[in-house]
Amino acid sequence: MAEFDLIAAIRARAAALADARGDVALGIGDDAALLAPPAGRQLVVATDTLNRGVHFADDAAAGDIGWKSLAVNLSDLAAMGAEPAWCTLSLSLPDGDARARAAFVEGFADGFLELAARHRVALVGGDTTRGPLSVCVTAMGFVEPGWALRRDAAGVGDEIWVTGTLGDAGAALALDGIEGYRDFAVRRIDGADAGAGVDNEADAASAWLYQRLRRPQPRVAAGRALRGLARAGIDVSDGLLADLGHVCVASGVGACLDAAALPSSPALLAACAEDARRALQLGGGDDYELCFTAPARQRDSIARALAAADTPAAVIGRIEAEPGVRVRLADGAMWTPSKRGYQHFG
Template sequence: MSAAEFDLIARIRARAATRGDVVLGIGDDAALLQPPPGRQLAVATDTLNRGVHFGDDAAAADIGWKALAVNLSDLAAMGAEPAWCTLSLSLPDEGGESRQTFVDGFLDGFLELAAQHRVALVGGDTTRGPLSVCVTVIGFVEPGWALRRDAAQVGDEIWVTGTLGDAAAALALAGVAPYCDHEVRNNSGDAQTDAARLFERLHRPTPRVVAGRALRGLARAGIDISDGLLADLGHVCAASNVGACIEAGQLPTSHALAAARDGDSRRVLQLTGGDDYELCFTVAPRQRASVLQALSASGTLVQMIGHIEAQPGVRVRLPDGSAWTPPRNGYQHFG
């Protein structure tokens, strides 16, 4: 290990917070962690690469925030409580000062979000190469209480948190294919503010950790929306051996998205766009009031958008009762 790498690790360690259950953190060959008794560990890993998940002009702080947020979203979808994380950074050889500037900015965003959820950075790796970020998060969940993809039942209601399509609309505004295949308009009185809100949703998604915890014992199945609602709900249906019908008229829409898109163009973004990092979950109808109460207490917007059915596949129904077929189901890394 070079002196420059030691200095980089020391720079990261100096800023990383810790917790009482971290016996040994950054600086040794492995971290030593003490899980609480009677809990299962939930573990998730995501990688973000330049040119795939963010562009050359992305702010370092936004990359740091999103790298952790997408992983926390996976824990939220399981109803898990975040605790620890590791970070692997591949950095281009762009000179010491430039590298340090990026790492400092990256940590600004990464550790800001980590502090919000009491997540301790306990280890990882640094190496030279194309800009890439890999994060692993570890959390706790009570045995038998995790939200899983394979538990949806026919007759369940389908719900989502937040609003859908905002991040994809930002990609459309940025001219990123395939999101830019329809004209984007700004018909509100404050188009610049609306656009800023869409880009905020793209660059700094909100992991629904509190909502995920609130859904334990209420929701049956759950998943986070990363590749598009149709694609991700399709994973739930496949794992549960069921199908689904989505009511297009019930999709939650932000003011900013309503100002930018309408009709089929908006539906494409909301159903297939991805990068929302909201939760999609199924609920027995008898739990409806309890879900509304629990998520209201957590300050989370929630909307019922459809039902689980026996017929395989995910269908979309328009307000007039007719079926609607999207041009795609969602984002595919190897499509």
């Protein structure tokens, strides 16, 4: 399968989503796409690159790579309160057997387009090239002027919220013995260990942790529901402490987190003891949940809005004037983590 055959195969599979939107005047196949942004909206643009051996394992399934490459970008849009619309895809593929390359592209498209269909995202262009396996996606969406959730808008006294549960993806990385996670004491668990019942297949709960790593769910509906209620927002990709730290620096504030309030999945509770669990929740990364701040008076309204968006969430701390991000234990003592998050070149 040569380059233009690859492009044609992807275009054929993506055409229906572009046709269904009505705002794609010209999609894949020309030098550039022609798009029609709606009047009275701001354009929100996010880009992420995923490389083999850094963002996914050498033996990762093609469908999982496709899903995650789009999910991490949709998570960025969600953190801004944006409605996803379009995306572009640049795919670098290694030389090798043509049949294997074609099979990879088919599998990749399965995962990528499955998630795109869920959020009505049209693939409108991109590039294919020969080289080490790498994926770069740019996602675009819309938000009403003045309603974007920004990192620089947190205020002293705001409550700090997080959606979903934390630490699951990091636990999966620890199970795989990934560098930087090997010191976390995480054990493989089956369904019975996690209280799921003896009829479940072996390693059912561990499989759930892996699913959280390989196919994260971007919180798009939650991000949209928070418009006008939350002040600042970010998605938890590199670790809660690191990402909340970005919000604090941008807003000129600090934060204190309540370790006992961090939301845990049943699988994570079964997989590791308290210290390892807390460390993964605070510094594990790859969760792609939303962390946001809001005035305390908005608590009930936020709870109703997120319930309508079918998104669980918890208050885990408060914004303070003192710079830095601190973690308080149940007995009032402050806790110093061994890992605050992931950073390239760190």
